[in-house]
């Protein structure tokens with residue numbers, strides 16, 4: 408399968424717009440096709456709305472944004488795209504007809520995927536040319552922030568298609584979940600629908616309002632579900648004997664049963680209760696306002712989960728590692744023997760880095776120094792494999808001096824000078840500069856101690872890493888030692 412530089416979208420509503428925002432953000436060009444020309448403006452608006460939240464998701468270096476173009480000509484889209492994602496309304500015949508048409512205009516090595524929420528891939532690929540390159544790639548709203556995407560093959564889909572589609576989806580920061588057997592509703596919508604059916608019953612029977620039922624989730628199970636699913640959570644609930652005890656204790660209730668399988672009739676009264684209930688919950692806030700609130704907490708949750716390397720947080724970590732790898736590959740390898748200092752970080756002061764004074768807040772200076780330090784580690788061979796082997800540097804001391812303001816949107820760069828290195832210690836001096844006039848904004852001197860992480864004790868640096876650091880030290884020895892190096896707080900400024 409080919410490398411994906413351009414994503415083709417068929418249908419640019421809520422889901423198509425979400426795919427566009429995600430792909431563009433991670434540097435993929437998008438050519439979007441819709442029957443309605445007015446969808447171009449709508450989709451550009453949707454992409455712009457997604458941007459503030461997406462921009463906060465990670466501070467890893469991003470490639471230049473992709474370019475967005477729009478057409479009402481399905482054939483033009485199909486001929487230009489390297490991967491096609493269909494997002495038209497959930498109607499089997501319409502999807503079959505258009506997927507068939509798209510497949511006749513797209514080269515045979517172009518994967519064609521459908522966002523369908525529950526139609527079967529074997530049905531969808533029925534009229535396609537080269538149906539083996541078709542699969543379902545079912546995302547979740549908002550597509551630009553939620554990593555889950557269910558990947559489902561039909562009878563004619565090859566494993567190569569599943570693998571290549573999953574690789575691309577991972578590349579744009581998603582978590583492809585391979586659904587091994589096609590079933591109506593895939594996995595997640597089947598689960599969601601079961602819950603929704605119970606909600607409809609309880610509202611219909613006057614047991615609870617929509618707001619009370621939402622509270623029943625968000626103050627409890629919803630918080631758990633962000634990182635542990637129902638099964639693992641129930642395993643924990645069963646005490647020392649886990650799931651076995653849980654099934655023994657609560658298994659009989661499944662027979663009573665507490666829940667109702669058939670959905671209730673959607674009467675006018677029930678529809679009114681659902682609509683009025685959710686309007687009351689919205690408390691006058693518009694859909695746009697609620698979307699912004701949702702996007703903000705979705706970003707925050709993923710960043711917290713990232714710290715625990717769990718669920719969507721692990722996906723974010725993997726994405727960041729890929730972004731750093733790609734960025735390092737783009738940057739000409741720094742010459743370890745060049746006179747230095749190293750220029751390892753070129754970035755822009757992000758809006759969320761500034762405080763109420765509208766300049767960069769103090770701990771962000773340390774954050775940028777941390778990014779430079781990570782780049783230095785990658786340069787000398789400290790990567791994920793090295794960390795997994797139980798070795799790493801820990802920061803043991805930092806001294807930051809704030810010299811000038813850094814304003815939101817200002818391009819800045821950081822240089823790094825290796826002052827000293829021995830078997831266990833590394834001393835560096837980072838300088839943050841404004842790109843427009845090279846003015847020095849801040850400097851940060853740091854001592855890092857090499858540790859055996861399992862023993863939580865200082866331990867010698869691995870020989871190859873040590874040798875590379877030594878080359879840097881020798882090269883940087885020709886530089887003047889910064890006058891501020893080793894300076895105590897309050898001592899005269901250099």
Ligand SMILES: NC(=O)c1ccc[n+]([C@@H]2O[C@H](COP(=O)([O-])OP(=O)(O)OC[C@H]3O[C@@H](n4cnc5c(N)ncnc54)[C@H](O)[C@@H]3O)[C@@H](O)[C@H]2O)c1
Nearest residue numbers: 418419420421422441442494495496497522523524546548
């Ligand atoms: N909305 C969700 O939460 C959600 C989540 C996951 C998957 N999906 C699935 O994604 C698909 C799209 O859903 P949506 O919510 O974005 O719908 P939508 O109604 O917002 O968008 C559908 C778009 O398809 C366009 N369209 C209709 N006929 C077309 C044609 N012949 N050629 C080109 N474009 C055409 C429409 O103009 C519209 O812009 C559905 O299959 C749905 O099941 C939806």
